[in-house]
Amino acid sequence: MLYHLLYPLHTTISAFNVFRYITFRTIYASLTAFFICFFMGPWVIRKLTEMQIGQYIQEDGPEAHHKKAGTPTMGGTLIVFSIVFSTLLWTDLTNCYIWAILLITVGYGVVGFIDDYLMLSKKRNRGLSARDKFLMQTILAGGVGTFVYLCPNFNTHVTIPLFKNISPDLGWGYIIFAVFVIVGTSNAVNLTDGLDGLAIGPVIIAAVTYMLFAYVAGHVRIADYLQITYVDGSGEITIFCGILAGAGLGFLWFNTYPAQIFMGDVGSLSLGGAIGTVAVITKQELMLILVGGLFVIEALSVIFQVGFFKMTNGRRIFRMAPLHHHFELKGWPEPKVIIRFWIIAIALALISLSTLKLR
Numbered sequence: 229m230l231y232h233l234l235y236p237l238h239t240t241i242s243a244f245n246v247f248r249y250i251t252f253r254t255i256y257a258s259l260t261a262f263f264i265c266f267f268m269g270p271w272v273i274r275k276l277t278e279m280q281i282g283q284y285i286q287e288d289g290p291e292a293h294h295k296k297a298g299t300p301t302m303g304g305t306l307i308v309f310s311i312v313f314s315t316l317l318w319t320d321l322t323n324c325y326i327w328a329i330l331l332i333t334v335g336y337g338v339v340g341f342i343d344d345y346l347m348l349s350k351k352r353n354r355g356l357s358a359r360d361k362f363l364m365q366t367i368l369a370g371g372v373g374t375f376v377y378l379c380p381n382f383n384t385h386v387t388i389p390l391f392k393n394i395s396p397d398l399g400w401g402y403i404i405f406a407v408f409v410i411v412g413t414s415n416a417v418n419l420t421d422g423l424d425g426l427a428i429g430p431v432i433i434a435a436v437t438y439m440l441f442a443y444v445a446g447h448v449r450i451a452d453y454l455q456i457t458y459v460d461g462s463g464e465i466t467i468f469c470g471i472l473a474g475a476g477l478g479f480l481w482f483n484t485y486p487a488q489i490f491m492g493d494v495g496s497l498s499l500g501g502a503i504g505t506v507a508v509i510t511k512q513e514l515m516l517i518l519v520g521g522l523f524v525i526e527a528l529s530v531i532f533q534v535g536f537f538k539m540t541n542g543r544r545i546f547r548m549a550p551l552h553h554h555f556e557l558k559g560w561p562e563p564k565v566i567i568r569f570w571i572i573a574i575a576l577a578l579i580s581l582s583t584l585k586l587r
Contacts, residue, residue: 264309265307266478283296296487304493304495304498307498332498332501365411376406377400382459410504414504415500420552421495426565441510442469444584445459445462518579519580552565
C-alpha cells in the first residue's frame with residue numbers, strides 16, 4: 229500500500245524514491261511485523277486468558293508438560309495478523325506471488341483455527357481428523373499451485389541443488405509437486421511445534437535463508453552470476469520473508485521458555501505453508517529439505533516410529549515421537565533440547581546458503 233501511495237511521489241519528493249528498493253522495504257516491513265507482535269502480544273495473552281483459551285496437554289506426553297496446561301494458545305492469530313497487515317502495507321500488491329503466499333498463509337491459518345477451536349470445544353488434544361485436515365490443506369495448496377502455475381513466465385522446472393544442468397520440466401505436473409511441498413512443509417512445522425519456542429526459532433532461520441534466496445532469484449544479474457534460476461518478480465518475496473522473520477521474533481519474545489503463549493495449529497500450519505510456498509516460488513523447492521532439515525527430521529521421526537510400531541507389534545525406535553520428546557524423556561532439560569535444535573537449524577541453513585556457489 230505504501231509502495232503504491234508514496235513511490236509515485238518520488239518525481240516531486242526525491243526522498244520517496246527509497247520505496248523502490250526491496251532492501252529498504254524489507255527492513256521496515258520486518259520491523260513493522262515485529263512491533264505488531266511485540267506490542268499486541270500482552271493484550272492478546274490477556275484476552276486469551278480471559279476467554280479461557282488454554283492449551284490441553286496430551287495425557288501420554290512427558291510428565292513435565294502437564295504444568296503447561298491452561299497456557300493461552302491460538303497465538304498464531306497474532307502472527308498471521310501481523311504478517312498480512314505488514315505485507316499489505318509494504319509490498320507491491322500487483323505481484324501475483326504475494327497474493328499466492330497470502331492465500332496460503334490465511335487459508336492454512338483458517339484450517340489451523342478450526343482445528344484449535346475444535347480442540348478447545350471438545351476439551352481434548354485433538355481437533356480436526358487427520359483426513360479432513362489433509363484434505364483442506366491439499367485443496368488450498370492445489371489452488372495456489374494452479375495460481376502460481378498460471379502466473380506469467382512461471383518456470384515449471386525443478387531445480388536440483390548442486391547440479392546446474394539438471395532441471396527437469398514437470399509441466400502441469402508441477403502443480404502436484406507444489407502441493408506435496410506446501411502440505412508437507414506445513415505438517416512438518418506442525419509436528420515440530422511441541423516445546424516452547426522450538427518451532428518458531430527454525431521458522432525464523434528458514435525465513436531469513438529464503439529471504440536471501442528470494443533476493444538473488446529475483447535479481448537477473450545475481451541469478452545469472454550464481455547460475456540459479458531467475459524468477460521475474462520473486463524479489464518481492466524477499467519482503468515477505470523479512471516479515472515472516474520479524475513476526476516470528478516478535479512472537480518469540482512471549483513464546484520463549486517458559487512460554488506465556490503457544491501459537492497453536494493456526495500458527496504452525498500457516499507458517500509452514502508459507503515457507504513451502506516461498507520455496508516453490510523461488511525455485512528452491514528441494515533445498516527446503518536442507519533449509520528446513522530440522523522439520524524434516526521431526527516429521528521422519530514420527531513416520532519411522534509409527535511404521536516400526538505397526539510392523540513389530542508395539543516396539544519403538546524412540547522413547548516418544550516427535551524426536552524432541554525422545555530427548556526430553558532421556559533427561560535433557562527442555563531449554564537444552566530447544567537451543568540444540570536451533571543450533572542444528574542454523575548449521576543446516578548455513579550449509580544451504582553455501583550451495584549458491586557450489587554449482
